[in-house]
Structure formats: structure tokens, C-alpha cells
Amino acid sequence: MTEAATGSVLKYEVENGVAWLRLNRPESLNAVNNELRHALAEAVKRAERDAEVRALVVTGEGRAFCAGADLREFQERTGAVEAIRGEYESLLLRLHGMAKPTIAAVNGVAAGIGASIAFACDLRYAVPEASFREAFVRIGLTVDGGATWLLPRLIGSGKALEMFYTGDPLGAEEGAGLGLVNRVVEPGELEPMVRSLAERFATGPAAALGAIKRSVNFAAGATLEEALDFEFLLQGAMMETEDFQEGVMAFLEKRPPNFKGR
Amino acid sequence: MPDDTAMGYENILLDRNGPVGVVTLNRPKVLNALSPALIAEVTDALSHLEDEGEIRAAVLTGGPRVFAAGADIVDMAERSPVDQLLRDQTGRWSRVASFSKPLIAAVNGYALGGGCELALMCDMIVAGDSARFGQPEINLGIIPGAGGTQRWPRTVGKYVAMEVNLTGGQVSAQRAYQLGLVNRVVPAEVTLRVAVDIARQLATKPPLALRLAKESVNKSLETPLSEGLSNERKNFYFLFATEDQKEGMRAFLEKRRGEFKGR
Numbered sequence: 001m002t003e004a005a006t007g008s009v010l011k012y013e014v015e016n017g018v019a020w021l022r023l024n025r026p027e028s029l030n031a032v033n034n035e036l037r038h039a040l041a042e043a044v045k046r047a048e049r050d051a052e053v054r055a056l057v058v059t060g061e062g063r064a065f066c067a068g069a070d071l072r073e074f075q076e077r078t079g080a081v082e083a084i085r086g087e088y089e090s091l092l093l094r095l096h097g098m099a100k101p102t103i104a105a106v107n108g109v110a111a112g113i114g115a116s117i118a119f120a121c122d123l124r125y126a127v128p129e130a131s132f133r134e135a136f137v138r139i140g141l142t143v144d145g146g147a148t149w150l151l152p153r154l155i156g157s158g159k160a161l162e163m164f165y166t167g168d169p170l171g172a173e174e175g176a177g178l179g180l181v182n183r184v185v186e187p188g189e190l191e192p193m194v195r196s197l198a199e200r201f202a203t204g205p206a207a208a209l210g211a212i213k214r215s216v217n218f219a220a221g222a223t224l225e226e227a228l229d230f231e232f233l234l235q236g237a238m239m240e241t242e243d244f245q246e247g248v249m250a251f252l253e254k255r256p257p258n259f260k261g262r
Numbered sequence: 263m264p265d266d267t268a269m270g271y272e273n274i275l276l277d278r279n280g281p282v283g284v285v286t287l288n289r290p291k292v293l294n295a296l297s298p299a300l301i302a303e304v305t306d307a308l309s310h311l312e313d314e315g316e317i318r319a320a321v322l323t324g325g326p327r328v329f330a331a332g333a334d335i336v337d338m339a340e341r342s343p344v345d346q347l348l349r350d351q352t353g354r355w356s357r358v359a360s361f362s363k364p365l366i367a368a369v370n371g372y373a374l375g376g377g378c379e380l381a382l383m384c385d386m387i388v389a390g391d392s393a394r395f396g397q398p399e400i401n402l403g404i405i406p407g408a409g410g411t412q413r414w415p416r417t418v419g420k421y422v423a424m425e426v427n428l429t430g431g432q433v434s435a436q437r438a439y440q441l442g443l444v445n446r447v448v449p450a451e452v453t454l455r456v457a458v459d460i461a462r463q464l465a466t467k468p469p470l471a472l473r474l475a476k477e478s479v480n481k482s483l484e485t486p487l488s489e490g491l492s493n494e495r496k497n498f499y500f501l502f503a504t505e506d507q508k509e510g511m512r513a514f515l516e517k518r519r520g521e522f523k524g525r
Contacts, residue, residue: 214391218391218447
């Protein structure tokens with residue numbers, strides 16, 4: 001599949017088991033207008049449902065990752081508020097909840113909803129010039145897009161509140177120091193590096209990768225006792241997968257495993 | 263030993279896993295819509311399990327994807343009140359609630375409308391992490407007819423019960439767990455297995471005590487405290503007349519596991 005189904009503001013391609021979502025409004029720093037928001041929600045839904053897709057990458061065309069919501073459309077209040085909310089929630093909940101690894105390749109500024117998209121992914125790799133920014137307060141707004149939940153869990157509430165109160169950007173290097181960015185990568189290296197990692201996930205034991213994410217998400221709302229129970233039960237299910245058999249055989253035979261995602 | 267074919271069931275599966283009976287709603291193409299035929303088969307299967315002495319507990323499930331997404335709307339759309347009364351579809355469900363052995367619901371995916379009410383008739387609920395509970399009847403111009411307005415408030419209190427019954431919105435497995443509607447949230451792959459494990463544990467316990475414990479707890483939802491306590495005491499005294507009480511206490515003193523016969 002290529003971009004046809006979701007329109008040119010978002011390129012969607014599945015390559016070697018990885019769904020690539022490329023925000024494609026470079027002239028507007030990939031700001032999210034109604035069309036792009038809708039396309040993003042649809043693309044993430046499609047990637048979640050497509051069994052061929054075993055990992056997902058979000059990145060931006062041009063020099064920005066995503067500069068946030070498109071304020072021009074915002075001012076005109078085009079689109080029903082409830083529909084807008086529904087699409088944003090669907091997008092963020094799926095990125096965070098889908099049982100597949102999700103990666104943000106942050107190629108430039110990630111502000112507002114753009115930062116939220118990066119925060120909702122499991123992993124973030126960024127170029128040195130990239131930055132994260134929650135500038136809502138500068139126009140008299142509170143923070144939304146799930147950032148009040150996501151960001152404190154990634155960098156702690158003190159740092160998160162500082163970003164929210166000041167609206168100042170957080171650079172990639174500082175983000176790496178805080179654990180927000182997994183690694184800072186030179187611009188030319190970002191895509192090859194993320195591609196290699198995502199394709200490694202895509203050839204991995206899909207059920208186990210999904211189970212890891214489900215367990216981490218379950219644990220976030222559970223006690224240690226409940227999390228132990230959930231982990232134990234999922235491990236039992238993993239032991240019945242073909243990939244586990246293959247993993248054990250490969251280990252015993254001292255060869256790399258050939259996982260099938262079953 | 264699955265014998266649903268011998269019973270001629272077309273809408274459910276009935277399996278016996280040692281002392282545990284497993285009833286599976288089996289109309290996956292229509293998300294286990296609760297047709298009159300399906301309801302008749304569930305109640306028939308439970309009647310059999312009730313009568314079989316070797317069956318000590320049961321599990322009710324909808325399979326791996328969905329518990330039951332509600333009643334058969336196609337079947338219901340044009341009915342009159344008299345049709346409804348004569349068929350008494352929801353009244354027939356009373357067989358589920360009156361089942362005297364422990365009955366555990368294993369819920370994956372949607373348990374909506376009649377499906378949710380069916381789960382609420384069970385004694386415990388094990389939910390897969392994908393489970394969703396709700397009473398969407400309000401959106402069809404009706405209200406729940408098999409206990410939705412009664413069992414929700416008795417379980418989660420008035421305010422959440424109002425929310426569920428008035429808005430028609432859904433409750434996730436995690437929220438249901440926090441509300442006390444669900445005993446355990448487990449990975450969806452193992453929901454049935456966990457429910458059967460719990461049922462197997464219960465199957466090792468003294469059947470008459472299980473039955474009276476279940477009856478006493480259910481009675482508490484219908485009686486003033488003094489009456490419930492009095493009822494509990496009578497059941498407590500009665501159990502001293504059973505062989506299993508003698509065996510249970512002797513085994514405890516001898517530091518061994520009791521072997522219960524249901525006598």
C-alpha cells in the first residue's frame with residue numbers, strides 16, 4: 001500500500017513489515033490540519049489492524065517533525081469539536097496501546113500535538129537540531145494532546161511542568177539526558193538507524209514484543225501483585241508460540257533464531 | 263468429552279473438563295447475539311450440569327473474541343409487548359442466576375446489553391484485557407430487560423449504574439476491575455484458562471458449603487441485614503449435619519487435604 005488511501009498530506013508505506021507514516025506538509029512544518037489529523041488517525045488504525053505490520057515509524061518530511069495543530073484552521077473552527085477530539089484520542093491511544101513497537105523518528109521540531117505524537121510512541125530517536133515544545137501557555141491555553149499524562153511519566157513532573165509553564169523548547173541532547181530521547185542521531189543517519197531497528201523488531205517474535213508492551217501498559221495502572229499475575233499469565237501464552245519453540249531450538253543449536261511472528 | 267452434538271446444540275458448545283462444565287456461546291459470526299434458540303440451549307446445558315453430580319463448577323464464555331454483543335435486534339425490532347411477554351426471553355435467563363453451583367464468566371471483547379447482563383448473573387467474572395462492558399439499550403429506545411438496571415447498582419453503586427444505563431457508554435476491563443465488577447483482568451489469550459483454573463480450585467471444595475455460601479451471598483442482595491444474618495446462621499448450623507464438615511475439620515486437624523463428597 002502507498003499513500004493513495006490516506007492522501008498526500010500523509011505518506012503511508014509498509015516496507016519489510018514496518019509501516020512508515022510520513023507527515024507531508026513540509027511548507028507548513030507538518031502542522032496538523034483537519035486532513036492530516038484524519039489521515040493520521042486512519043493510518044494508525046490501519047497499521048494496528050494489518051497483521052503484516054509488525055512495527056510502526058512516524059516521521060516528518062522536510063525540516064520539521066510536526067509543528068503542532070494548524071492554527072489557521074483552528075481559528076476558523078472548522079470541523080466539529082467532538083470529531084476533532086475523537087480523532088486525536090484514537091491516534092494517541094492507538095500509538096500508545098497497540099501491541100506493536102512504535103517509534104518516532106524526530107527529524108526536527110516537535111511541538112504541541114507533534115510532541116504528543118512523539119511522546120505516545122514507545123521510542124524516540126532525534127537529530128541534534130530537533131526539539132520538543134509545549135507552547136500552549138504562550139497563547140493562553142492549557143496543555144492537551146495527552147502530554148500532561150505522557151510527559152511527566154517520561155521525564156518527571158518537575159521537568160514537564162517547567163516545559164508547560166515556560167513554553168520553552170527542550171533540545172534533543174537535553175532530552176536524551178532525561179531519557180525522553182533514546183538516542184541523538186546525525187540527520188543523515190536518523191532514517192537508516194530507525195529503519196534498521198524497526199526492521200529488527202519486524203522480524204522479531206511479534207507476540208512477545210506485543211506482550212512486552214501490553215505488560216508495561218498494564219503495569220502502569222496496576223499494583224506489583226497485579227502486574228506479576230498479568231506477566232506470569234502472558235508468559236504462559238508465549239510458551240505456546242512457535243517463536244518460543246524456535247527461540248529455544250536456535251539457542252540450543254547456537255544459531256540465530258528465525259522468528260515467524262506466530 | 264465434548265458432547266454438544268449428542269445434545270443437538272447448534273448455538274453453544276458444552277464441554278466437560280473434569281469436574282468443570284464449560285458452556286461456550288458459539289455464534290461468532292453474529293458476535294454471539296443472544297437469540298431465543300441460544301438462550302434455550304444455555305439454560306438446557308446448565309440444567310444438565312446442575313444434575314450431574316460429578317460437575318462441581320461451571321464456566322460460561324463467548325470464546326476468544328467476544329462474549330456477547332447483545333440480543334438479536336433483527337429478531338426483536340418488530341415485536342409487540344405481548345410477543346415479548348409470551349416469549350419471556352429475559353425471564354428465561356433466571357435459570358442462569360439460579361444455577362446452584364459456582365458459575366464463572368470468562369469475558370473477552372464485548373459484553374454488551376444482554377451479554378453484559380448474562381455476565382452479571384455469574385458468580386465471578388474473569389475479564390480479558392480487551393473486555394468491554396455496557397448497556398447500550400438506551401440508544402435503541404429501550405432499557406435493559408435481564409437485570410442491567412438491578413445488578414449494576416447492587417455491584418458498583420447507583421452513580422456508575424446510572425452512567426452505564428443512561429448513557430449507553432462502555433466500561434473497560436481495567437475500570438470494571440476498579441469498580442469491583444470484575445475479579446481479575448488477565449491477558450485475553452488466557453481468559454478461559456484462568457476461569458477454568460478458578461473453577462477447578464472451587465471443584466476441590468465441599469459442594470454443599472459452596473452452594474450455601476453462594477446462596478447466602480445472593481440472599482444478602484435481597485434481604486435486610488438481620489434476615490440475611492439469620493439465613494446465614496441457619497445455613498452455617500445446617501452444614502454441621504454434613505459428612506463434608508466432619509471430613510473438612512478432621513483433615514484440617516490431621517494436616518491433610520480434605521476429600522469432599524458433597525454429602
